[in-house]
Amino acid sequence: MTQSFRQSMKGKVNTVLGPVNPDKLGLTLMHEHLFLGMDKYAFTPEEATQRAWLDKPIAMDNLAAISERWKLNKASYHMYDEQTALEEVSAFAHQGGGTLVDVTSIGCGRDPLALARISRATRLNIVMGGSYYVPIYHPADIAERSEDSLAEEIVRDVTVGVGDTGVRSGIIGEVGCFWPLTDNQRKTFRASAQAYHATGAPILVHPGFDMTAPETLLRILTDAGVPPGRVVIGHLDFFFDYGFLKSLAQTGCYLEFDTFGLEDTSNAVTNAPKDIERSSDTQRMERLEFLINEGFLDRIVISHDVCWTFRYTRNGGKSYDHVPRMVVPRMERRGFTGDQIRTILHDNPRDVLTFS
Ligand SMILES: [Zn+2]
Numbered sequence: 001m002t003q004s005f006r007q008s009m010k011g012k013v014n015t016v017l018g019p020v021n022p023d024k025l026g027l028t029l030m031h032e033h034l035f036l037g038m039d040k041y042a043f044t045p046e047e048a049t050q051r052a053w054l055d056k057p058i059a060m061d062n063l064a065a066i067s068e069r070w071k072l073n074k075a076s077y078h079m080y081d082e083q084t085a086l087e088e089v090s091a092f093a094h095q096g097g098g099t100l101v102d103v104t105s106i107g108c109g110r111d112p113l114a115l116a117r118i119s120r121a122t123r124l125n126i127v128m129g130g131s132y133y134v135p136i137y138h139p140a141d142i143a144e145r146s147e148d149s150l151a152e153e154i155v156r157d158v159t160v161g162v163g164d165t166g167v168r169s170g171i172i173g174e175v176g177c178f179w180p181l182t183d184n185q186r187k188t189f190r191a192s193a194q195a196y197h198a199t200g201a202p203i204l205v206h207p208g209f210d211m212t213a214p215e216t217l218l219r220i221l222t223d224a225g226v227p228p229g230r231v232v233i234g235h236l237d238f239f240f241d242y243g244f245l246k247s248l249a250q251t252g253c254y255l256e257f258d259t260f261g262l263e264d265t266s267n268a269v270t271n272a273p274k275d276i277e278r279s280s281d282t283q284r285m286e287r288l289e290f291l292i293n294e295g296f297l298d299r300i301v302i303s304h305d306v307c308w309t310f311r312y313t314r315n316g317g318k319s320y321d322h323v324p325r326m327v328v329p330r331m332e333r334r335g336f337t338g339d340q341i342r343t344i345l346h347d348n349p350r351d352v353l354t355f356s
Contacts, residue, residue, distance in 0.1 A: 014170030026098020028349035112167030179208030193224030
């Protein structure tokens, strides 16, 4: 069944409303979340005054404080409201956006029918994710599950649809990991590689915060026969070493700079080596320029990775329309050509999202 599926999908993009021709995608954000529960990162502190943050609504006078302590604040880590998601993402459509990739994985609040409704209401193409995110989101029985059974679940999401919704995934990911790698994490990556072979869908990786993570994870996938050009490595904004970026680009994978608009210095990376940290949009654009000068224009994709509600416009954030509204004009002013911008925002996402 799956081989005929792969044949039938070859050359098309799988959206929540069905397959579309790749030339219909337009300007594409490769890594977003319209619905997501980051609650598995959250915890209830012992101290009453810390618990007071749990149920605080986001307001102008606590916005910075909440982004510092988002793991304590439900209003920021629950992205659950459909009307809000619709309004926030409509601004992206109004700015000329064409397609948004929602890479919320299994167990993270993925909502196929709500994505389909938002796609109809906004006329945006929405490509839904699948596979397994970081270990705290793995199913409880992950240790007993075989690689085959994990792969079957990912394949079913792509070929049949999630549950009985009939809404199908168009990308395998974000496949997540913490560092160091564990056997269960290796298993989710190998299962994702199997799912690629069965479907031809691309794979999107959320690497652990270690300089060796991206290449190690890419190698697990390529050892399992996935061509590097079918893999997007996400969150490379966090990696400051240009030599590292160049050697990763030389493998032939796509390099994703996916937290454009997040410049909040109160929102720091913890538990990572010091060369892994948040960037500014200027630093992100400098890395794009470096990679273009090195000849890797056709490997770059960008996005915002909106994953907390304090990134919504209504909460003082830059939301889903920041790239077309603010980043593109800044790229133009820095000397990016129209062709280069088109390659990054239209052609590269189109090429990687097209089933092979
Ligand atoms: Zn993400």
